[in-house]
Amino acid sequence: MTLQGVRWTADQVLALAPDDASRKAGSKLGAAGPWSEAGSCDEGTVWGLCKGSGSKPYRTVVDIADAAGPAYKCSCPSRKFPCKHALGLLLLWAGGDGAVPPGQAPDWAQEWLAGRRERTARKPATGAAAPGPADPEAARRRAERRAERITAGATELEQRLADLLRSGLASAEQAGYGLWEETAARMVDAQAPGLAARVRELGAIPSSGPGWPVRLLEECALLHLLDQGWLRRDGLPPDLAATVRSRVGLPGPADGPPVRDHWLVLAQYDTADAKLTTRRIWLHGTGTGRSALLLSYGAAGRAPELTLPVGLAFDAEVRAHPGAGRLRAALGERFAAPAPTEIRPPGVTTAQAAACYGEALRDDPWLESVPVTVTEVVPVRDGEGWQLADAGSEVALPLTPAALARPGLWRLVALSGGAPVTVFGECGHRGFTPLTAWPRDGGELVTLC
16 A cells, blocks of 8 residues: 555544544644644655754654554654644645655654564564463452352342332432442442443433433333343353343453454544543444444543544454444454545435344343444434434434534534435434434545544
């Protein structure tokens, strides 16, 4: 792949940003003003000098063509990857106005690039089998002890749910959030983070608006079902048992057979809490038609390491994690750098999207949403909210509250302009969350998250 034959869009560059602050700062550096001696070469390298607050400009270089993903080096003190200077340099290059002309990389850029590729060549193959535990018997005993603790926690949680229903749902409103936080802490002690997270969600439901008792009862029922699934896991089908273990907080390793394809990066977005930042990356196999979800994590305040440019496709292998649907996957060996593709996932109607979610619930009752591409839809107002209306029928999908709070909603409205568009997103019981979209006649993906 040659760099001059591939030109990223600004959206694809900004999708690499570790956070909103870097995205904004990088956008300000995407003009020629602060840059000097910028250039690029066919081998996939972009470099330049960016004027900073000191006497010496920052040396910035980006390796785009590496199959393991974009790599960055900057002499600035930032600990973010990519830093704002790398983002600004890529935006300048993506503009395609001659501000980053072709040329030969300077010595300082060539030295970094040569060292990096030498280190990459010395690494073992990504697809090599991971070494097993040093003491399999000790690992087995640890797993048994943790299972016993989770069983004790699930049993205690069942009793607390029974007490709640016995005393009436109104007691949850009177007890406040402290009751649920205490219960969640008990689940953490039991080493069941999945149960703890669902318990904390229960605490936010009382007094959350009209109909909260119904929502609380529904969530309690799902939590009870998960508890019972764990306590009776030995009698479940293998895929459902794996799903229960994952929902409780014991995800299995990615043990599925490697699937090699050209994977189109459909969406990438982060969610964060006080302890962890989770990055979700949706892939579409252009040859197999499969969907895959990559999860990457970062400690509080730090962005996850895995970053892929939305709208580009790359040749790689993925392995599925166990569980119903097997959507979650681990990224294996990558054989080529991301490059543009005109292939898009096939679309369905809004009614078919809702049916897809319903079918998935049969195998995983705790599933929040499924990835779906809806075609021929128009974003329209629905009272105080918005919905995606099917252009060929009177059926529509409401947008989730999370979607209404994102600026991407207005990008979707502007892209449509009242005409049908194709939208990829997550369809679940709260509605549809649009993540990317493209015009009716094809074209570049527009990120909405």
